[in-house]
Amino acid sequence: MSVSALTPSPIAEDNGDTLIEFSDNRLLIDLCGEFDRNLAQIEHALDVHIQRRGNLLTLHGEAPARARAAEVLTALYARLEAGRGIDSGAIDGAIRIGAGEEGAARFPGEQMELFSGGRVELRTRRKIVEPRTQAQRAYVANLFKHELNFGIGPAGTGKTYLAVAVGVTMFIAGQVDKIILSRPAVEAGERLGFLPGDMKEKVDPYMQPLYDALGDFLPGKQLARLMEEKRIEIAPLAFMRGRTLSNAFIVLDEAQNATAMQMKMFLTRLGEGSRMVVTGDRSQVDLPRGVASGLGDAERLLKSVEGVGFSYFTARDVVRHPLVARIIEAYDADDRGE
Template identity: 40%
Template sequence: MSKRKYREQDNLVKLIREEEQRYVKNVRPITPTQADYLSHIDNKNVTIVSGPAGTGKTYLACVRAVEGLKEQKFTRIIITRPALSATSENLGFLPGSLENKLDPFLRPCMQVFAERLGQQKVKKYLQEGVIEFVSFAHMRGRTFQNAFIIADEVQNVTPEGMKMLLTRIGFNSKMVLCGDVTQSDLPEGTKNGLADAIERFKGLERVGITEFEEEDVVRSEVVSDLLSCY
């Protein structure tokens, strides 16, 4: 390869990287409710968010987690969610290691982390425990210090499970609870822990509550149209 072509290729790579960096940095709220949500994450110890798919609940939480890690506000990111439907928390029935069992459920977070950090750094952080995926069934007995904790799909936990989860918060830690109160897989007659938490913690100074509506869906117009039919 000639020196000229090498320089042109090198400049192109630099331009692509600069464009990627601009893309990575420029995450701004699209709707007023998203702005409210991000404000709660930034300023509250616990943020509870409920709403339909496509409103950015998990995505924005993961973005803020990575930003907090980069800015050294936290030393770890912890991700958890009910790994199965609410009728069973036992991962033992699934084949493979715990990491393999959790992978399908946590892939949305992994995509955001790879987008913001790069695949190699994510792999390194996973090996070092900087990013840790913990099944909900294995949260009991853990306490997380200096951590940004994201709990997804928490409409599938009971109030007792929610209490257990919330007591995992250690010093200098922040927790975001994501879900959709209308999409619970809990058995009929079982109280929804997310809905219970929204009602229980309204007015608490250290808890922020955001409730997205269909008009906050930002994925595509077709998603909003389809949701309006249910």
């Protein structure tokens, strides 16, 4: 018996167990992982038990869990057969999203292979980025669909990371001429003048997460050259005043720390041929007491405006350490008085 790597259905049922046979033992070794740690991750997440004997994997557990595990295993095997490796992140993504789902819609730039075969891929110079949850998948779709998008939710859900990945993808494809990343430097406040160095050195610590994201997607020398040529800019929100940003992919991160006036100023910078993304976490406002967050204001005013997309994330979409999701849930429960 054998099964095609692209077939998401199990090959056999035997006395309440699911049996899957894989034709390439070398790929099966990679699928299982060192000391079967990949199988252990799937077992823990889906409440199944997986036994390996030769080229055969036997799945024990409830029927829905076995079917889900079989789908995940065959999707990961197909990934290996296509010459792509798997790690804990890829496994987590396969578990959360699954294989063969609906929604293989097309977006600008066929070379990006977005949503082909039900899969979402963002190809940058250094890595391929894939959404790991349904909310992330919908968010990426919105980033290509709308000219202005809001990503709202807790830390660790990939709001900024995916936005920068889409920006780099569109930049590489020639759909935009530049990338502009911005953040309010709220934490600096009156202390900014006391920090050492010139203005760039004063504000760079607050921009570091944006530098980190770009560094994941572009080689260091290329990134430095593009920044020197001003084709990639990282600047505080205040530096956006008076500009018209055309043919650019623009990201405003930590937008909950922008005032209503700053938010209006930023949104009206949008020029011809540009796309704009605003990300923020309403639970982490650092503005002075009594100063309203521009993120909530924009959400209220623009909710029904044509061409504006909103994506929302919860603790279930956290892709950092699993403990982060539990911490967020605990704080959310406390806010609700539970």
